[in-house]
Amino acid sequence: MPTTAGTFDFMPRSRSYPLRTLTEGLNDLDRRLFDAVAESPSPLLDLTMRPLSSAADHSKLWVLIAAGLGSSGKLSMRRGAVRGLVTLGVTSLVVNQGFKRLYPRNRPLFAGVPLSRLRRQPTSNSFPSGHSASAAAFAIGVGLENRTAGYLLAGLAGAVGLSRVATGAHFPGDVLAGFAVGAGVAVAGARVVPPVDDSRTLIPEPSVEDLGPNPDGAGLVVVLNPASGDGSGARVADELRDSLPAAEIVELDTDSDIDAVAADVAERADYIGVAGGDGTVATVARHAIAADKPLAVFPAGTFNHFAKDIDAAKVASTVKSIQSGQVARVDVVWLNDETLLLNTASIGAYPEFVRARSRYQRRRIERPVATMHAALKVLRDSSPVNVRIEGRPATVSFFFLGNSVYGSPSFVPGRRSRLDDGVLDVRYLEDGHRNATARLLASWISGRLRNSKIYRELQAPVVTIESDEPFRVAHDGEEGDLHTRARFRVAYRELRVYGSSVL
Incomplete structure (x- = not known):
């Protein structure tokens, strides 16, 4: 007392x-x-x-x-x-x-x-x-x-x-x-309840080379699709003729074999350019890698994801890089050592999620709200895919694979800050858990998504997905093909590009 x-x-x-x-x-x-x-x-x-x-x-x-x-x-x-x-x-x-x-x-x-x-x-x-x-x-x-x-x-x-x-x-x-x-x-x-570890592996400094000034674009040959991006390709062609008068522009038409045109350009050009959507950029990039020649990307597609991430969202940005002669090396991804990917690949519901989010945004719904509506719709309506990821069985309702790390942990990936970190960014949602939607939302709202048992994440230079039944792999805006085995491999800093975001 x-x-x-x-x-x-x-x-x-x-x-x-x-x-x-x-x-x-x-x-x-x-x-x-x-x-x-x-x-x-x-x-x-x-x-x-x-x-x-x-x-x-x-x-x-x-x-x-x-x-x-x-x-x-x-x-x-x-x-x-x-x-x-x-x-x-x-x-x-x-x-x-x-x-x-x-x-x-x-x-x-x-x-x-x-x-x-x-x-x-x-x-x-x-x-x-x-x-x-x-x-x-x-x-x-x-x-x-x-x-x-x-x-x-x-x-x-x-x-x-x-x-x-x-x-x-x-x-x-x-x-x-x-x-x-x-x-x-x-x-x-x-x-x-352990804290979430947000640490990231240290990345070496960018690989940069100076090719010397090129004020008028001499030696540059640009593969350009005038119809891409709802006609923005034609505008890009006009800008290039004004800014780089010595550059050659090869315009595609509906009958053009893009692969053959890219192969010809890669053989005779000193520097290769491309103006089109991400699919066209990936095709030309494959030949630029084979010829070990730098690639200049001009934004002429609908979304221009790759161009934006190398700071080539405007024609003037790429022109400035060409004129200064600054080239950096970035990663690319090979699917089964045959198909080149620059941005992302997906199986399951991710393509459906992107389409649903775009529909909501066209209704003038704010992006965060549209994202949540689209995610809930996909979780409710999509059919999961049974696969083995690195030998581990998983029933996947949502699967995303990116070239380099895409922003913070989330089942809705953000933007890349680097394209030369040497890893694949894999995120997926596992189906079959009780109250999966409520648990996922609680983890997302509280910021503890990375510790969720529904959300999975890994970063690795090689990722292999297998299944007894064929599954479709969509990539870089393309619908893609069916596979029973998809091996994704990072080619570390294999592509030389004009751009400043990685410099």
Whole structure:
């Protein structure tokens, strides 16, 4: 039973015990520290401590910060917000229903605390500080998912703990005990639900070469499809004639054999150019690789994914690279050592997902909402495919394979920041799990998709998919062929391109 405000009496008074002496000494130190902080004539403490302590009441401060983190758009921030709030909730339960009942302690006396800091004294037990425990739990919970945010919040949590002493609500020992409890719950939570590892393999510096200035495009032969991109190919041809007058333009027609034309151009050109969709670009790129000649890509297709990712989204960007003579090497992917891929391949529902998302966006629905509608439609209506991925049986409802890593973890891949990292980016959803859609959405919203049992992800230089039944492999906007075995292999930095995004 406590004997005076803020002290404990654990031992009988009839005998002297070392533990009792230590306890009395700690209580005395606690009171002295409290007096030093509470009675400190500091204008800064007078101005900040009471509002800060009030802001942390009922965890309002941390809920507000969690809302900001969740809306930041960064997965680790979103995961941190969810983990921080869950850890805070568990900590509050442990403190209020556990420690405060087991170790009763009176609150400090108000004597000596400046009136500008005083606030209504809580009626619950003083040990440990619930505000401090919640602050530590939230800060460390966020920090387990995003270290930078955790460091910043740790400072704020420390200030909240100080405010509880400065306003006369707790002894320093209560605050330290609260920090320890909150930290302990956060660490235990990390053992039960491990943080997501967002680390990426270090990538060597880009392979760059200087071919020397070429101001008018001499030696460049461009294979151009005038009908591509709803007629944008004709516009590209006009721009090329104005910007690179020495370049030769070979225009395709409906009867042209693109493969034969590309082979002829690769044999006689010093530099090869292509203006068309990703399928046309891939065909010409195959011959550029065989001839070991640099490829200039001009955006003339509908989406121009490859052109955008090498910073060739505009004709002027590629022209500038040709004139400066800067060439970089990027990866390509070979399917069964026969078919060249520049961007992506898919089986199952991914092609259907892309079409559905495009339909929703044409209805002027925002992209995030259109993405979610399309994903739900595919999960509900598509038929899964039974395959073996690297020998592991899987029933796949959604499968995506990309040349280089595509953005952050998600079943809706983003954009590539590099095209020369030497890996395939594979993401797929496994069918057959109970409440798969709800679990997937919960993992996606909380930012813990990578730890989901439904979502799978791997990065490797070679990936092999096999099945007893033929499955279709769509790639680079093409419908693709049926296969019972599809072996995807990265050709590391095999293609030389004009562009600056990898420089």
